[in-house]
Amino acid sequence: MKISHLFLFTLLSFGMLAGCSSKPGDNSKPQTNPNDENKTTENTKSKGTIAISVLTMTNPFFKVLAENVEAEAKKHGYDVIVTSGEKDVAIQQNQVKDFIVKKVSAIILCPCDSKSIGPVVKEANDAGIPVFTADNACLAEGVEIVSHIGSDNLGGGRLGGEAMIKALGDEGGKVVILDYKSAESCLLRVQGFKEVINKHNEGRETGKIDIVSELPGEGDKELGFKATEDSLQAHPDLRGIFAINDPAALGAYAALEKAGKQDQVKIVGFDGQPDGLKAIDEGKIFADPIQLPDRIGRQTVQTIIKYFSGAKVEKEQLIPTELYYGKGKK
Amino acid sequence: MSSKGSSKSFSPWKLLSENGILIGLLLLCALFSYLTYEEQxxxxxxxxxxxxxxxxxxxxxxxxxxxxxxxxxxxxxEFAQAASQALQEYGHTVVEIVVGAPPDARQAWDRLKAEGKTVQAIAATQDVSQWTVFDFMEGFDRKNIVRAESYNWPTFLMRANLVNIAGQIAVIAILAIGMTLVIITGGIDLSVGSLIAFSAVVSCWFIQEKFGAQEASTMSMIIACLIAIAACGLIGLFSGALITTFDCPPFIATLGMMMIASGLAFIIAEGQSIYKIPESFKWLSHQKDIVESVWDTVRFGMGPKDLSVPNSVVLMLVLYVITHIVMTRTTLGRYIYAVGGNREAARLSGVPVIFILLFVYTICGALAGLGGVVLASQLNSGLPTYGLMYELFVIAAVVVGGTSLFGGEGKITGTLVGAFIIAVIRNGMNLTNVESYTQKVVLGLVILIAVLIDRIKKKGLMGKFVTALKNVILILGRMVRSSD
Structure with missing residues (x-):
């Protein structure tokens, strides 16, 4: 008879749970930035809220990016909301809709899909909220992105190609690409990589580098692992793997290790996040074009501050990558 | 058969227990209203x-x-027009109305300064007043920005947010209709999430590849959507055939279809997003003209002008009304309950069991297809990764809504409330900045509680449950006290 009563009770206790768990977030504000309290004496009231939705928090790249956005924004007196679409553009869309309802001052997106994110960016445009993209650009038509701040992925891909040529030496051989087709940034990396490899192959009889397949690694450790296992079956004489980010590269290494082919196949990754750099130092990955997510995060916030101060901001700001072969190596 | 009781005497307790989830939803709304009570x-x-x-x-x-x-x-x-008119009536001069971004404000200020004009005050909307550009305007003191005074009201209850919730749940709620029917017959359909992706990809593929991409006409877009929905209906029918003719367990049959549909979606889309779609494809989930036109004729110039929800929400509500009528007023509805209650008894009493099962799986597939079209319209593109894990959210909505996973029992209105409970919890947690991992835990707990209640109702474990709950609350109370 009193079922409904109990149901209410349990629901309420969930509500309390939700309420409680939001508290740590609030409390952490002064904790993360204890030094900044003095700096913002002039303007104790928040200047507004910057909301960011990243592609996935399981990749340390975005974690570093988001943390730097948060730190930089708080330094300038803004509140920050951090969310993650976890690669699902529908979830990301809902997050942006909630940002719009909350009337945040500015939105930073690392789109889960360069094109499908368009409609909700349009909604933010219509609500008068400026949208900035970091890392992955938005390619939808008819939407207004104030500025895109990201790595020079095309240039990075070229560096990856150079690293691969160096890794394989004069022998050349078969190479597999682990790609992530729905992210524009990763398409550019592959494009740059292929450019350099094709140039290398031109007019060359021996020692060609042969790109035998492009498999979906989706920038994911598990999928990178599986795709590599499969390509080792198809191409036992595989010599190189170009993975569009570190998680996929590390997944590929795990597969090589399992097959005992870690010496035969050289991996070139991308990103240069802590675990990736460690793997390069240990010789698991040959080299990485390094991205600087901390710089991307900070520069994005600085661009927002610049925009609100009335200065002109550039539509696209590319941050160059650099090759890393391991500690002290060149 | 149906969960309606036989006693006709009025009892407030019964009323409460029958509307428990609705009250739960309202309490959740109250809770999130309280938590988001802030300056507006x-x-x-x-x-x-x-x-x-x-x-x-x-x-x-x-x-x-x-x-x-x-x-x-x-x-x-509207702000600028009203302010400008009122200011002029008071005898002030409006030097200029600047429309634009911070750089425009700065340019205008510099220009006015160059022209030698003085400005005593700047009237600005709330978001504009937060711009830092005013600190960079020479000879201007921030104190002279005048903006409207704020008031307190829950963000959760802002109209835009309520419309938001309805729009966010439309896809899951539409799928949950079909799932309710399937679960009432004692089955389950795991393929709906993949069917969303399949349908979104198929409809967008037809528009892009066959009907002239961005130049596609309205009619051809409708045909593309119908093809996608019919294809999903066929897949549902196929699952139903496996389940009836070969006595395949629904869990396994639909698990297979789930993978097939997902794979097909990836093949058709080649893993990419299909996005060369006319802007007008967004009509279904972005435009609000159905409600607007109805409201305009009904309101006789009274009430708020903008009382609108997206067309997809209207579609969802219409589908719920139709299904509710079918389930409560027609023979078909009674048959569906009968099949789930006791299949053998239903067969013996002349219910066409096989037809009913084929019917519910086809409908479930077709509605999943419709959901996929709505999602494709929301995102104006088709991507094979859509709908990931949706089957679980849909099943959750149905179960939270009070439909028994053991068949024979459940209400379509309960499912709607269940879908809204899930949407409200998600939206409320987003508004209160609960991070996404915690959100998953909370949603999982809600589902478990709903299933527990279902079992307790059945087995009469009330006494035990109350004691257990008391203990939990006592422990929680102690934890809260000690953490303070």
Whole structure:
């Protein structure tokens, strides 16, 4: 008879749970930035809220990016909301809709899909909220992105190609690409990589580098692992793997290790996040074009501050990558 | 058969227990309203008039006022018009109305300065007043920005947010209709999430590849959507055939279809997003003209002008009304309950069991297809990764809504409330900045509790449950006290 009563009770206790768990977030504000309290004496009231939705928090790249956005924004007196679409553009869309309802001052997106994110960016445009993209650009038509701040992925891909040529030496051989087709940034990396490899192959009889397949690694450790296992079956004489980010590269290494082919196949990754750099130092990955997510995060916030101060901001700001072969190596 | 009791005497307890989930939903709404009770800014014309009044109070007559607004949304313009008119009536001068971004404000200020004009006050909307550009305007003191005074109101209850919730749940709620029917017959359909992706990809593929991409006509877009929905209906029918003719367990049959549909979606889309779609494809989930036109004819110039929800929400509600009528008023509905209650008894009493099962799986597939079309319209593109894990959210909505996973029992209205409970919890947690991992835990707990209640209802474990709950609350209470 009193079922409904109990149901209410349990629901309420969930509500309390939700309420409680939001508290740590609030409390952490002064904790993360204890030094900044003095700096913002002039303007104790928040200047507004910057909301960011990243592609996935399981990749340390975005974690570093988001943390730097948060730190930089708080330094300038803004509140920050951090969310993650976890690669699902529908979830990301809902997050942006909630940002719009909350009337945040500015939105930073690392789109889960360069094109499908368009409609909700349009909604933010219509609500008068400026949208900035970091890392992955938005390619939808008819939407207004104030500025895109990201790595020079095309240039990075070229560096990856150079690293691969160096890794394989004069022998050349078969190479597999682990790609992530729905992210524009990763398409550019592959494009740059292929450019350099094709140039290398031109007019060359021996020692060609042969790109035998492009498999979906989706920038994911598990999928990178599986795709590599499969390509080792198809191409036992595989010599190189170009993975569009570190998680996929590390997944590929795990597969090589399992097959005992870690010496035969050289991996070139991308990103240069802590675990990736460690793997390069240990010789698991040959080299990485390094991205600087901390710089991307900070520069994005600085661009927002610049925009609100009335200065002109550039539509696209590319941050160059650099090759890393391991500690002290060149 | 149905969960309606036989006693006709009025009992408040019974009323409560039958509407328990509805009350639960309302309490959740109350909770999130409380948690999001915060400062709100008036917008539009009322804010404009308020600002004009404030300027009249604070500044001497005949002051020069600069109005700065953003180009979007329309309320910004309403603000400027109202403020400008009221200020002129008070005898102040509106030097200029600046519409644009911070750089425009700065340019206008520098220009006015060059022309030798003085400005005593700047009237600005709330978001504009937060711009830091005012700190960079030479000879201007931030104190002279006048904006409307804020008031307190829950963000959760803002109209935009309520419309938001309805729009966010439309896809899951539409799928949950079909799932309710399937679960009432004692089955399950795991393929709906993949069917969303399949349908989104198929409809977008036809529009892009066969019907002229961005130039596709409305009619051809409708045909593309119908093809996608029919294809999903066929897949549902196929699952139903496996389940009836070969006595395949529904769990396994639909698990297979789930993978097939997902794989097909990836093959058709080649893993990419299909996005060369006319803008008008967004009509279904972005436009609000159905409600607007109805409301315009009904309101006789009274009430708020903008009382609108997206067309997809209208579609969802219409589908719920139809299904509710079918389930409560027709033989078909009674048959569906009968099949789930006791299949053998139903067969013996002349219910066409096989037909009913084929029917519910086909409908479930077709509605999943419709959901996929709505999602494709929301995102104006088709991507094979859509709908990941949706089957679980859909099943959750149905179970939270009080439909028994053991078949024979359940209400379509309960499912709607269940879908809204999930949407409200998600939205509320987003608004209160609960991070996404915690959100998953909370949603999981809600589902478990709903299933527990279902079992307790059945087995009469009430006494045990109350004791257990008391203990939990006592422990929680102690934890909260000790953590303080």
């Amino acid at each position: 800014q008036p917008t539009g014309a009322s804010a404009g008039i308020q600002v004009a009044d404030l300027i009249q109070d604070r500044y001497s007559p005949g002051s020069n006022v600069l109005i700065i607004i953003k180009p979007e949304p329309p309320e910004q313009n």
